[in-house]
Amino acid sequence: MLDLIVNIGQTTSNSSWPGYALALAQRQQAFLTGLQVVAVYPSLMAVPEAISLLAAEEQDARNRREWWLRLCRNAGVRGEWEVIRGISTRALAKRSKLADFMIAELRVSDLEAPAGFDEATRALFAHAAPMLLVPDTYHDGKYAERIVIAWNGSSEAAQAVKAALPLLTQASAVQVLDGERSGLPGISPPPLPLRAWFQRHGIEVQWQPFPVEHDEGPALQAAAKAFRADLMIMGAWGRSRLSELAMGGATRWTLTHASLPVFLAR
DSSP: OOEEEEEOTTOOTTOSTHHHHHHHHHHHTOEEEEEEEEEOOGGGTTOHHHHHHHHHHHHHHHTTHHHHHHHHHHHTOOEEEEEEEEOHHHHHHHHHTTSSEEEEEEOOSOTTSOTTOSHHHHHHHTTOOOEEEEETTOOOOOOSSEEEEEEOSOHHHHHHHHHTHHHHHHOSEEEEEEOOOOOOTTTSOOOOOHHHHHHHTTOOOEEEEOOOOSOHHHHHHHHHHHTTOSEEEEESOSSOHHHHHHHOOHHHHHHHHOSSOEEEEO
16 A cells, blocks of 8 residues: 655645645555645744744644544545654654655745745755645646656656656556666666566556656656646756756746646655
């Protein structure tokens, strides 16, 4: 059984995006843990008022348990509710290690929020489990049925594909955008045998050459739209995260402009 975590955070009962996680868990027959991290700021822990506010916030979070379990029951999903206290990024990354992957909201509608600095993607860089990010603007009602893979031959892309295997085996169509570049013969490691890997797992795949060297983000989104994809799988932060955030890159562009859910691993 798949073990998934949903980073609920401050999501309210009026938010629709947890419905994606519930529907996906039902489709995968997965166990779904709703998680809320009560953020601790060490510099404030010596202030009595801060400790009282933290305790109240933690109790409020624990009081949401029945709300989450009711959502799970209504969706026909086995689930649990957890509240943990800690430095948010570290706590989220550590707890995710026992999950197959984590599901979180990607706030693309907030134009003032810089991509890559939100709690979920910072946790990914802190070696969290693979993550499925759902844009807050996504309401298509499709759940990993048509999957496109941004493949560049990197270890990050391979981690993402391997972690997404349960989704790939149930997809109705899978396309690989093959942008892997040739290495130096006898010096560079050989390409990963991705085609053979798919064959061993009984997954039929459409292969599409993807020779783009510049503006990879827009080109990936255009290719995903042409394929009518409802999920993109890709490696995250192929360059250093600081380099991507400062100069741009496919990860940053995708996180900023995502129009469909994105499955990331690093």
